[in-house]
Every structure is written in structure tokens, then in C-alpha cells.
Amino acid sequence: MSSHNEHREPSAQELYEGDQSKLYSGLMQHHGDVNSSESKSQVKKIWKVFWILLAITLVEVMMGMFLSHSIPKGVVNFFFLALTVLKAGDIVAIFMHLGDEIKSFILTILIPLVLFVWFIIAFLADGGFWLHMNTSNPVRQATEQVKH
Amino acid sequence: MSHAAVADTKQPSAWAGGRSPYNVSYGKMMIWAFLLSDALTFGALLISYGTRRFFSAVWPDANQVFKSFPFAGETALPLLFVSLMTFILIMSSVTMVLAVHAGHYNDRKSVTKWLLWTIIGGIAFLGCQAWEWTHLHGECNGLWGTFTDVTTPVSAFSGFYDTHKEAVHAVLANHPLVAMESTHQFFNFFFTITGFHGAHVTSGVIFNILILINTVNGTYQRRGHYEMVEKVGLYWHFVDLVWVFVFTCFYLL
Incomplete structure (x- = not known):
């Protein structure tokens, strides 16, 4: 099948998409029986x-x-x-x-996401601290009055 | 076994070239890269929402804001409608993954069937969102930029708060403008974030319709694979994934 492909002209579809058939992940390789x-x-x-x-x-x-x-x-x-x-x-x-997927791909996706979750936590903690430090904030004053 | 045969079986490094070290096609890798960047956009929106909420002395209570159900009148049914929306979206995610699965087996008929169900699910979700927006538009007398007039009576927004809590009751009584500012922020963020998510669902439905047309026309059958279904599927699941977080941030926390 592959030797057959080597000798024919690439179709417009292949030129558009590139020959990705060699690169399919394990998932795409099987075309067995759906049943x-x-x-x-x-x-x-x-x-x-x-x-x-x-x-x-x-x-x-x-x-x-x-x-x-x-x-x-x-x-x-x-x-x-x-x-x-x-x-x-x-x-x-x-x-x-x-x-x-294979492990290196999983890590490539997950590591940036984990860093981003860390960023979210850091951002919210910083926001909370800013509120704590800013005594002129009317919202904080209202909160303090409610608490006391 | 000869020495040469042993050397032949030794696998070169995955990074030595000649094959994809990630064992994944270019298009699929790029859709993952896009989804990562889209996750950052949604994350930024949810961070600003969270930060604003952390700054606020009071915040509207989800059980009060989202208690209506179509045709149920004034009956309070907290979270029931959004549960239905969540169910519809999860269900459409299942039909999408079944379409992707059928695509792996080049089963055109099943891909067509499951894509149709996915499109129906997406449209149903958008319909629910349209109803919810219309309902809240009525409650707030607008979408964005409501609750900015300082002469607004407390009664216009006190219904969104859990006034059984003493602290909340005190803020509404003594600092109505603080509560009004929170209401203003809450609805601005709600319409921005659910609107941005709804725009994703809309484009997802359009993509699904496009690949359904291609499937019916046999484009993927001729191409020999249904990777496009898989790529659009990744996008669709991502939209479901974002809803999981929107659901938690707006309706639960």
C-alpha cells in the first residue's frame, strides 16, 4: 500500500493537509471492526x-x-x-x-496547566493580601464593620 | 541471535527525527496548543471574577439568583435549571466522543448519527442559555452595566442575596451601595463569562455542522480517516470542560 502511494501524484487533499498518515497516534491506527x-x-x-x-x-x-x-x-x-x-x-x-497519548505529550499539556493553576492560586492570595493591606478600601471598611 | 540483529532491534531516541516524538499529528497537536491558550483566556476571566469577589463584602447568592425554571412561575427551584443545562452539555460530550469513536472505525453511519445528536445537544444548551439570559434581563432590567444608579432602591437587588445571614442583612441595610456595586459586578461577570462560553458553544455547533456535511458527503471516507471529527471533538470537550468550571464558579461556590 505504501509503495503504491510513493509512485502516484499527491492529491489536492494531500497538498492541503500534508501527508499526516504516518503521524497518527496509536488511537487512529486501528480501523478494525466497530462491533x-x-x-x-x-x-x-x-x-x-x-x-x-x-x-x-x-x-x-x-x-x-x-x-x-x-x-x-x-x-x-x-x-x-x-x-x-x-x-x-x-x-x-x-x-x-x-x-x-504517550507520556511526553501528556506532560507537555499538563505541565503548563499545573503552572497556570498555581498562578491562579497565587493571584487570588495576592488579591486577598492587597485587600488586607489597603485600609482605605471602602469594601474592606464595610467588611470590618460587619465583622465587629 | 547474531550481534548485528541485536543492534538492529535497538530503538533510536524518539527525538532523533524521522517520526513524531509525540506520536500525534500536526493538526491534533495544534488544536491542543489552541485549547491551552483558550484555557488561559477563560482562566483570566475567572481570575478577575474571583478577585472581584474576594474584594467584596457581600456577593449575590446563587440559590437566590438562579432559582427559576421555565413555566414554573414564582416557584423557587434553586440550581435545577442549570443542572439541566449541565446535563445537556455532558450528554452532548458523550455523543461527541461516540462520534469520534465511530470515526476511528471508519463507521460513517454512526459518525453521522452521533454528530447529529451532538448538534441537537449544543442547540438545546444554547436555547437554555437564551432563556436564562432573557429571564435575568427581566430581573435586572438589562444585561451589562445594570445597577449603577445610586437612587436604586435596595429592594431592586436584595432578592439576589441570602438575607437570612446576619452579616449580609447588615450590609444591605447599612451599606446598600456596597451591595449594589457587588450586584453590578456579579451580573457584568456573569454575562461576560457565560456569553464568552456561549460563543464557544455556538462556534462548536457550527464546526459540528461543517464536519457533519463533510461526513455525509463522504469527504473523510475518501481521505481514509476521520481525524477532523477528532479535532472538532477536542474543541467540543474543551467547551464542556470550561462549563464545568463556570458551573462551579458561578452556581456552586
Whole structure:
């Protein structure tokens, strides 16, 4: 098949897209039977992740409706953020197939994201500190009056 | 086994050239790069939202703001409508990944079917968002830049707050302008961020329609692969991913 390809003129489509066929990830290489057991187990995995995402969302909504006013806000927020990260991880790893890529590619995507999460935390901490330092801030004055 | 045979089986480094060290095509790698940069944009919007919120003595309560459901009148159903929207988007993500899966097996019929469901899901989500925006437009008497008039009575925005909390009640009673400023900021950020996300959903639906046309026309069948479905799928999942964070930041925290 490949020797056949070498001898023919490139089609307009190839000129447009480049010959990417050599570069497909492991995922794209198999063109087997869609009814094979491998295919079916992948579909099963997709639906399993769907149920997990649905269950997490329902737990979040229940917490938001019934628990957000009875248990400390900090604890609820910790659970919300933890469940959100869990959902995001499932979507990226399974739905976006990042979990099926090779390790160097996974790291190339994840390292900048982790640095960005660190940046967000640093930014919010800095914002909180700025509020703490700025005694002329009317919002802060209102907060202090409420607290005392 | 001869010495030469052993040397032949030794794999050169993945970075020695001749093959993709990431084992991924150019187009797919670039869509990941784009998604990373888009994540930074959404991150910046959510950071500014978070910073503003950290600065505020009071902040509208999601259970009060988002308690309406179409045709339910005044009945308070906190978070129910947004749960439905989240469900629709997760569901459309599942149908998208099933389309990508069918594409891996060159199954044109299934790709067509699942892409259609994904498009329907995307349009349903946009419809829900249109309803929510219309509803909040009515509540706020506008979209952006509302609650700026200092003569606005407290009653115009006190309904967005959890006044059972003593501290919140005190701010509304003694510093109504502080609460009004928070309301103003809340809705500006809400419409900007959900609007930006909605624009992503809209373009995602358009991309899905384009690849559906190509699938039906047999373009990918002739090309021998459905990588375009995979690339648009990555974008679609990203839009779902962003919603997970928007959902947490606006409706839960």
C-alpha cells in the first residue's frame, strides 16, 4: 500500500493537509471492526464516565441546595473544587483521550496547566493580601464593620 | 541471535527525527496548543471574577439568583435549571466522543448519527442559555452595566442575596451601595463569562455542522480517516470542560 502511494501524484487533499498518515497516534491506527470486543469495551468505558460525571454533578447540586447553608462554607467549597477537578480530569483523560497519548505529550499539556493553576492560586492570595493591606478600601471598611 | 540483529532491534531516541516524538499529528497537536491558550483566556476571566469577589463584602447568592425554571412561575427551584443545562452539555460530550469513536472505525453511519445528536445537544444548551439570559434581563432590567444608579432602591437587588445571614442583612441595610456595586459586578461577570462560553458553544455547533456535511458527503471516507471529527471533538470537550468550571464558579461556590 505504501509503495503504491510513493509512485502516484499527491492529491489536492494531500497538498492541503500534508501527508499526516504516518503521524497518527496509536488511537487512529486501528480501523478494525466497530462491533469488535475492543470497540465495545471502549464504548462501555465512555458510558461509565458519563454516569460518573452525572453522579458527581448531582452530588454537587444536592450539596449546593441543602448543605451550603448548614455546614461551613470552607468545607463545602473544598468539596466543590475537589469534585470539579475530578470531573475535569475524567473529561480530559477519557473524552479527550489524553490518557491514551504517550507520556511526553501528556506532560507537555499538563505541565503548563499545573503552572497556570498555581498562578491562579497565587493571584487570588495576592488579591486577598492587597485587600488586607489597603485600609482605605471602602469594601474592606464595610467588611470590618460587619465583622465587629 | 547474531550481534548485528541485536543492534538492529535497538530503538533510536524518539527525538532523533524521522517520526513524531509525540506520536500525534500536526493538526491534533495544534488544536491542543489552541485549547491551552483558550484555557488561559477563560482562566483570566475567572481570575478577575474571583478577585472581584474576594474584594467584596457581600456577593449575590446563587440559590437566590438562579432559582427559576421555565413555566414554573414564582416557584423557587434553586440550581435545577442549570443542572439541566449541565446535563445537556455532558450528554452532548458523550455523543461527541461516540462520534469520534465511530470515526476511528471508519463507521460513517454512526459518525453521522452521533454528530447529529451532538448538534441537537449544543442547540438545546444554547436555547437554555437564551432563556436564562432573557429571564435575568427581566430581573435586572438589562444585561451589562445594570445597577449603577445610586437612587436604586435596595429592594431592586436584595432578592439576589441570602438575607437570612446576619452579616449580609447588615450590609444591605447599612451599606446598600456596597451591595449594589457587588450586584453590578456579579451580573457584568456573569454575562461576560457565560456569553464568552456561549460563543464557544455556538462556534462548536457550527464546526459540528461543517464536519457533519463533510461526513455525509463522504469527504473523510475518501481521505481514509476521520481525524477532523477528532479535532472538532477536542474543541467540543474543551467547551464542556470550561462549563464545568463556570458551573462551579458561578452556581456552586
